[in-house]
Amino acid sequence: MKRILLGTLFTAVSINAMAQAPGGPDCGWGNMLFEGQRGTPAHFLASTTNGTSGNATFGMTSGTNGCSTNASLTYGGKSWFAMNGMMNELSEDMAQGQGEALTTYAVVLGVAPEDRAHFAAVTHQHFQEIFKTANVTAEDVHSNTLAVLKTDARLAKYATPA
């Protein structure tokens, strides 16, 4: 099963979403690292007509990645779902210790501006604990990150949901 039910952190809000993936039917929460991207089979034609071959993105979605934000699964004011589509970028940035996705991750986790460089350094150093296997999901990465933050005196305060 690709879409994993949320861990204890979110049970309070996801209780009514047991039957389907949390966040709604099209929500990509629980994406694994290196999830295959939607292909554009007719690339030439697609760019000719400016069409998008994936219909899921059409229509207004007020959620992120097709996830409804009704359940307000937010962390530090931003929807955590947003990180779900950035798993690859996040893994690359964290491996290298810098980058836009890593900064975004810090912001989503509510890390204050003055702690972000430290956050980048710590997560870089503990990359192999956060991205333990090639099959980690966004959710694993999240909980592994919190575990790492807890061990750091300066960042521990970001490991408990406000």
Added chain:
Amino acid sequence: MLKRLAYLALCACAPLQAAPLLDDARLQQLANDRYWISLGHYETAKLGGWRSYVDDPRFFLDADGAHHPDRELKATLKALYAPASLGEKHAQCVFPARTRWLREQLQLNDLPTLACKDYTQWFKDVSPHSAVMIFPAAYLNSPSSMFGHTLLRIDQADVQSDNTALLSYAVNFGAYIEGNDNSILYAWKGLMGGYPGLFALVPYQEKLAEYRSLENRDLWEYRLNLTPAETGRMVEHIWELKQIQFDYFFFDENCSYRLLELLQVARPSLDLTSQFPLTAIPTDTVKAVKQAGLVERTDYRPSRERELLERAAPLDKAEEQQVLALSADTARLNSAEFTTLPKARQALVQDAAYRLERYRANGQERDPARTQRSFELLRAINRNPPPPLQIERPGLPEEGHESRTWQLGAGTREDRAFAEYGLRMAYHDLNDNAYGFPLGAQIEILQLKVRQYENNDWQVQRLDLATIRSLTPRNELLQPLSWQVTGGLERVLGKHDDEVLVSHVNGGAGGTWQLADEMLGFALGTVRAEHNNDFAEFISPAAGFNTGVLWRNGLGNLTLEAKGDYFTNGEIRRSLSLNQQWELSRSLGLRLSAKREFSQLASAQNEVMLELKWYHY
């Protein structure tokens, strides 16, 4: 104070209040206001009167609203006073932009009060503060992408200070494709307006993945100087367009045109759409937005492919081999060949190998073996990170030459002098002024050339419907195919040394190689179908070749080409040609062309021409 109390009392009985009666003159004046016209997406119809681009009855409150801004205004005004019990379906909740504008214009202080929870929540989610126009640039191996696309990104207040554009939403207008139309049908319907156009609000990172990774297009981000209020006004109107269908035509009523309309809603003093009566080519609309003084800053995001190539650029042949080896088998991370490299070189090699693996995974299903390889490489990168990539920003696409080109040439063919007049609707060929365009990409749409020989002897020289050439160099890591297609009318050597006008389609595929820094060499196999009055059969097929070099030199671009077509009926047609562009200014170029043609039907002929190209609009 008393006045205010009285006013409050008035408001208290507002639920029974009816829409204020407008006298006709005021109604007409409001209905013809540019802002109302913008909100309804009206244009002046061909036969006078108005017509809305919106093709959706749900957008209009009056049955004739699509053609009568005044009736629509009247109906809207009435609907604003409908009982608040309508809830989310109330016009105030469905049309927040109309509501605000009418409220301001007519001082409607007695409107029923509605919570509009859906809209309010949505607006809060988006939290518009500023806007960025996004232009995914051309991708060399898909010259059709030269027409590009534009979308808008809506940023929250802290996006710039926090560097969290990845969390922003993008407003995208595109054709809505239902079901499984096949590719040909898809292109045809897209061009002819067979698909409805819809606005969508999607996470920006999704669009980034689509353009930077899947399509390998660089992205240009133009930060607009819209104020938070202006951005809010625009987003307010976007809500009104939720699930609303527009006509969609590739050339004019496209994404770029719609975005210009949105900008006019944001800042009513702008007049952008009137500059594009016929076609709205995305680069041109970017230019218009820039000329209107809207652009505050320009940012560049290289495509994943460019990042890979830049990372691999400093590597030597042996290191490139290591990249290939590592990307195939990560156990090679421990091989002597790899570990004996200096550590800094190892960092580059393994990063390039990782990028290559991800590049190959593009558009593919998740593959366990590849995933594992990527992961192992990531771990290696983590232990020995490479320096950040520094990619030089290429020329701004909107500062490249204009699309429409007038051409005036003079030359001789054998001993006959001629003048040649040409017009090309779009866009760029291999020799054209190069700034802002990728080397080796050509796309031309609708080109007509007419020749006037001595003694006022006029003839159509050629009519190209479309010419597309994509010459992408191959290297150790990437082996893209080069290809070309073209079709139309052209003059070829025929019987009696005459030039015969033939209709043709042809195409080819092959490879391109980087011969030097600014020089490409290419070789393609070609096929051709031709209708020629000199031939017995109606359609004559041919196979052949097209090879040459493209060299970017100090004057401009030079091409030297050899072509051959071997017809099944025995005709062999070959040519050698040289073209050198002299880039005079951004919008002017001078081209020297020399050509020698050979045919079985006639003796070889020479032609030389000097041609002035004016990239006009």
